[in-house]
Amino acid sequence: MTAQVRGLRQDGAAGMAALLEIRGARRSFATPEGGRVTALDGVDLDVGANEFVTLLGPSGCGKTTLLRAISGFEALDAGTIRLDGQDVAPLPPFRRPVNTVFQSYALFGHMSVARNVGFALEVRGVPRAERDRAVAEALEKVGLAGFGARRPAQLSGGQRQRVALARALIARPRLLLLDEPLSALDRGLRQQMQIELKTLQHGLGIAFVFVTHDQEEALTMSDRIVVMRAGRVEQTGTPREIYRRPRTRFVAEFVGETNLFETVVERIEGSQARLRTPEGLAFTAPARGLAPGARATLVLRPADFSLGAAGAGIAGRVERAVYLGQDLHLLVRPEAGGPAIRVTVRDGAAAPEPGAKVSLVHDADAAHLLEEAE
Amino acid sequence: MSRRRERAVLALLLAPVTLYLGVFFLVPLATIVVFSFLTPGLYGGVEWSFYHWNYGRIFGWADGITEVFEPVYLRILGRSLGFAALTVAICLVLCYPVAFWVSRLPERWRALFLFLVTLPFFSSLIVRLYAWLLILRPSGLLGEGLMALGLRSTPLELLYTPVAVVLGMVYVMIPFMFLPLFAAIDTLDRAQVEAALDLGATRTQAFLKVVLPQTLPGIAGGAVIVFIPSVGNFIVPDILGGARGLMVGNLVEQQFLAARNWPFGSALSVIIMTVVLTVLLVFVARLRARGA
Numbered sequence: 001m002t003a004q005v006r007g008l009r010q011d012g013a014a015g016m017a018a019l020l021e022i023r024g025a026r027r028s029f030a031t032p033e034g035g036r037v038t039a040l041d042g043v044d045l046d047v048g049a050n051e052f053v054t055l056l057g058p059s060g061c062g063k064t065t066l067l068r069a070i071s072g073f074e075a076l077d078a079g080t081i082r083l084d085g086q087d088v089a090p091l092p093p094f095r096r097p098v099n100t101v102f103q104s105y106a107l108f109g110h111m112s113v114a115r116n117v118g119f120a121l122e123v124r125g126v127p128r129a130e131r132d133r134a135v136a137e138a139l140e141k142v143g144l145a146g147f148g149a150r151r152p153a154q155l156s157g158g159q160r161q162r163v164a165l166a167r168a169l170i171a172r173p174r175l176l177l178l179d180e181p182l183s184a185l186d187r188g189l190r191q192q193m194q195i196e197l198k199t200l201q202h203g204l205g206i207a208f209v210f211v212t213h214d215q216e217e218a219l220t221m222s223d224r225i226v227v228m229r230a231g232r233v234e235q236t237g238t239p240r241e242i243y244r245r246p247r248t249r250f251v252a253e254f255v256g257e258t259n260l261f262e263t264v265v266e267r268i269e270g271s272q273a274r275l276r277t278p279e280g281l282a283f284t285a286p287a288r289g290l291a292p293g294a295r296a297t298l299v300l301r302p303a304d305f306s307l308g309a310a311g312a313g314i315a316g317r318v319e320r321a322v323y324l325g326q327d328l329h330l331l332v333r334p335e336a337g338g339p340a341i342r343v344t345v346r347d348g349a350a351a352p353e354p355g356a357k358v359s360l361v362h363d364a365d366a367a368h369l370l371e372e373a374e
Numbered sequence: 375m376s377r378r379r380e381r382a383v384l385a386l387l388l389a390p391v392t393l394y395l396g397v398f399f400l401v402p403l404a405t406i407v408v409f410s411f412l413t414p415g416l417y418g419g420v421e422w423s424f425y426h427w428n429y430g431r432i433f434g435w436a437d438g439i440t441e442v443f444e445p446v447y448l449r450i451l452g453r454s455l456g457f458a459a460l461t462v463a464i465c466l467v468l469c470y471p472v473a474f475w476v477s478r479l480p481e482r483w484r485a486l487f488l489f490l491v492t493l494p495f496f497s498s499l500i501v502r503l504y505a506w507l508l509i510l511r512p513s514g515l516l517g518e519g520l521m522a523l524g525l526r527s528t529p530l531e532l533l534y535t536p537v538a539v540v541l542g543m544v545y546v547m548i549p550f551m552f553l554p555l556f557a558a559i560d561t562l563d564r565a566q567v568e569a570a571l572d573l574g575a576t577r578t579q580a581f582l583k584v585v586l587p588q589t590l591p592g593i594a595g596g597a598v599i600v601f602i603p604s605v606g607n608f609i610v611p612d613i614l615g616g617a618r619g620l621m622v623g624n625l626v627e628q629q630f631l632a633a634r635n636w637p638f639g640s641a642l643s644v645i646i647m648t649v650v651l652t653v654l655l656v657f658v659a660r661l662r663a664r665g666a
Contacts, residue, residue, distance in 0.1 A: 099572055
């Protein structure tokens with residue numbers, strides 16, 4: 001089964017055709033050992049004209065192959081890619097109205113920053129004066145005015161990143177592809193660039209397709225996240241949907257820290273279901289059509305738990321406490337047995353030490369059940 | 375370590391090579407320059423008196439009594455430069471695409487291919503050139519082969535022609551062109567080629583604006599390393615060249631060994647060195663100007 005993605009309708013832009021439409025994309029590669037590995041196994045994807053879509057997944061999930069198929073560096077074995085309704089399969093990379101920011105930036109080392117940025121105009125034969133004006137404007141926009149005469153080697157990582165961005169945007173593509181562009185930056189700079197990228201995308205009014213394996217990056221920037229796994233789309237949704245309502249165990253575990261409990265429905269009380277694990281831990285979750293006796297996988301994020309009064313909720317002992325400034329990460333081993341539970345609480349005077357006995361209560365409204373039966 | 379001590383150690387480390395090159399390179403070089411201005415002895419050797427006719431014979435001042443101007447020397451010098459330039463050009467055209475191909479091979483095959491490129495160094499140049507002789511002579515492999523295939527009705531007259539000399543020199547020089555080219559092409563960032571295409575450059579534009587400029591150091595290195603020994607080469611024309619393929623290196627050899635006119639041979643050598651050095655300096659200066 002392939003996951004159908006109807007992003008525009010979800011985002012309330014119904015009636016407008018998608019800028020990018022991918023249907024049934026398939027691609028496999030020969031391995032050196034003589035076998036074949038499937039990089040894309042029937043992917044569908046729609047991207048709206050001013051949408052920030054992130055392809056999120058572990059390495060080898062096919063996200064980079066999908067990106068390269070859009071830019072024209074990989075051909076599909078089957079399936080279609082349409083841009084503005086037009087099939088791009090016959091177009092070589094240089095004829096596609098799509099530009100890319102490469103992971104390594106791929107700046108031309110033998111050219112000045114200005115010539116790098118103006119390259120797309122240079123190869124189109126845009127006159128020198130016009131080009132210089134556009135380059136100055138583009139450098140200004142990414143905060144690098146006055147850096148035109150330098151060589152890429154004389155810039156810092158963050159500055160190179162901006163040059164790559166300015167270079168990819170100067171030809172005003174309808175769609176910008178970004179292949180893990182922030183992975184080489186240190187943490188502070190990465191967070192700053194995340195905000196800048198989002199602001200830039202919004203201001204330019206063009207679509208971004210952003211590839212990353214960093215779930216935090218995906219949550220921060222995206223209008224919509226496409227979680228990929230083994231060449232398939234596992235789930236598509238807004239960052240909140242992906243985080244709060246993961247459909248599968250894979251999504252729940254890949255995006256953010258999580259606690260998963262295999263439970264059986266004991267009884268339904270109004271809109272709430274009482275669940276119990278084999279070890280005897282009791283939970284409450286929204287009922288949503290569950291029947292007593294059904295098996296359900298429960299998702300609770302570390303922040304969905306809080307410390308309750310003694311005797312209430314799940315009794316356990318703190319195995320490990322990690323201090324993170326405002327927050328405290330606890331690993332709590334339930335006394336009834338079963339895997340340790342990850343809990344995030346605000347740090348304060350009453351913060352428990354390792355070895356302390358605690359009881360955990362959880363927010364029943366935040367509890368989420370996976371769709372797939374396990 | 376103190377500054378003085380550092381210098382002492384450096385001097386100690388540099389002394390052997392300085393001494394070696396001083397004795398075995400600079401002294402012979404100076405000898406040749408000095409000899410080129412001396413009078414040839416009647417039965418070989420030199421007489422220690424200034425004599426400019428060595429150069430007069432070549433460049434056109436001659437009194438017609440002591441020495442006669444012979445334009446053939448300039449012609450042969452020109453031919454040598456032409457052959458060397460042609461060798462560089464053919465080696466470049468042959469090696470460039472192959473270097474690209476090899477740089478894309480899996481590691482295992484690459485190592486094998488690089489070994490194959492250096493394989494000729496494992497046997498004597500003379501032996502390999504005699505093998506070419508067997509291939510090129512009218513009754514040789516090439517001639518008989520073409521006739522057997524019905525492509526020619528008369529034996530191929532390749533041996534002892536300029537074509538044979540250039541063929542032979544290209545053969546000898548290919549590894550010297552290939553290795554620096556490969557080094558430059560192998561370190562080329564492929565993502566940059568993709569970036570160029572992505573930004574709208576056609577394949578030709580991507581090659582001219584991104585690939586070629588970045589592999590220029592390899593091209594320059596290969597060209598220099600092939601050009602210098604090619605200009606003065608005398609073994610290849612000696613074995614494959616005959617009279618029409620004679621190069622300036624053969625003249626030098628003849629003057630020193632057969633004619634026993636060391637001053638004249640020295641004058642020819644000095645001219646080769648000057649020409650090669652000039653070509654090199656102009657070439658490097660141009661490359662620098664481009665790079666800046």
